[in-house]
Amino acid sequence: MKVDLFDFELPPERIALRPARPRDAARMLVVPKEGPFEDRGVRDLPNLLRADDILVFNDTRVIPAQLEGRRGQARIGATLHKRIDLRRWQAFVRNAKRLRVGDVAEFGGGVTAIAEKRLADGSFVLHFEGDEPVEVLLERAGRMPLPPYIAGKRDTDERDREDYQTMFAAEDGAVAAPTAALHFTPELIAALERAGVGRETLTLHVGAGTFLPVKAEDTDDHAMHSEWGRIEPDMASRLNAARKAGGRVIAVGTTSLRLLESATDEGGVIHPFAGDTDIFITPGYRFRAVDGLMTNFHLPKSTLMMLVSALMGRERMMAAYEHAIANEYRFYSYGDSSLLLP
Template sequence: MDVDVFDFDLPKERIALRPVEPRDAARMLLVNNGTLVDAGVRDLIDQLTEKDVLVTNDTRVIPGRLTGKRGEAKVEVTLHKREDATTWRVFAKNAKKCRLGDTLDFTGLQAEVVHVGEDGERTLKFNVDPAAMTAALETHGVMPLPPYIASQRGVDERDKSDYQTVFAREDGAVAAPTAGLHFTPEMLAALDAKGIKRHTVTLHVGAGTFLPVKAERTEDHKMHSEWGEITPEVAAALNDARANGGRIVAVGTTSLRLLESAATDDGVIHPFSNDTDIFITPGYHFKGVDLLMTNFHLPKSTLFMLVSAFAGLETMKAAYQHAIAAEYRFYSYGDSSLLYPEKR
């Protein structure tokens, strides 16, 4: 498909620079086959039954943006995929200054460039004990806010909690699974009180999620891979829920992509522990997800392509036009939507 069909104009003032407080006070647009209803995140509870199951991503965002030097040259890198405890693929600004064999010094934390890839991608081996890697990032790194926020304000202490979901358990993401940012302990208690089951999966979101699609055709775009896991116990619970008439509700495109990577054509979700580079565009047949809760995404992004595949391209174009006119807040710290699948 032509990438330009996924383009739209978004006024800069619609980009949220901070989340609302409390988190579950955000708005939520209900999108159901052309029907658009303005609601709130707390209304999610009324859209679900005790047979349904919410699937959330328990990845935890690490301070994955590092600023340092190679000699006297300034360098900045953003981690995007862990190879092992101390080896990471990164996207580098001033990438030409990060040559194979160079040593980069991030104010005391050092790393060697052990591989040079395309489009600014490098692989770094950090000179630190594997058990101390996370602590080193906490000390030397900053939260990797998306470019559309970081370009408008600096990262501060508040972002350490704002850019982390209540589900965060497993270190490894360098971008938040933003649909989960709307949940609070109070909302979880209300979901539990209604009997709505919740299960977690893990997908370590990479910085590649923010990369623009440079290809003119979707067929020519290459997705960066991310590591994910669905345990046998969770897979069995999700299949049981569906067998009993429940719906699988993916909280976020990260949960959806992992579920779809693990599902077979018969709708069965299998245990999964591997990399996935699944790229979902209109025409894709969804197998593992029945509803999708997600934020509002960038023009011409892989995520807007995904939601267009799920709910229908024309429906999503109309939904985004409505959201812009109704002053919804966009992107990571913005409002939410609940999407029903396109009827075929």
């Protein structure tokens, strides 16, 4: 399909630079398969779901993966986006023409990394020196990797260390937050439990590739970056049993959805999973694992806009986004939410 089919105009003032406070005070647009849209709030979720529905969250934890440093006298920046092993990460490098294979980059706080290899997509493999775990080095020298549509408008600060982390964050490794879950609070979870809505967690370490624009003119020519994920056997069994009993699986965020779909066979059975996925979901895809999706509003011509269009239909989603813009919903990572029920 032509990528331009997923384009729309977003007024710059609709991009949220800070999250709602409290988190569950955000608005939520309910998009059913047909009929009118509903302007609701995230706190309405217990009344919008059914008893025995299951929400599936991503428990990845965002690491401070944004680094600023030097190679000699040249200033460079690095955004880590995928772990290779204990000491090596794949990274997008700003001012990459000043970095060559074998160079040492200094990021402050005694943190240094060797540019070990340059990959075909222009990114580098960085090998961090020393014996301390890379996560410890990043806590000392790194910043939270806010997406460019926020970082380009304001500086990262200490508030982002908390704001850009979900309440479920447990497994270090993401360089972008699973933003749909940013809206949840302990109070909202308690209300969902009282309503009989279940909860499960998986792990998908979100990469910075999620923010990369689709440069191809046709979706067939776009290559997805892979991300590592895990679904435990007992969780897969519980989800399969719940669906067999008539419950719905509602993915909280496109990250949860993509991993669930990666782990599900043609018969709709969810299997344990541990490894990389580069699943690219576009209109025409047949969903096998999920019955709904809670997600924020996505960038035009992005792979995530294509994913929600595959779930609900392109025309339906374009109409929903037109409604959201006209009604002043806040967009992107720190913005409002939507509940898609095909």
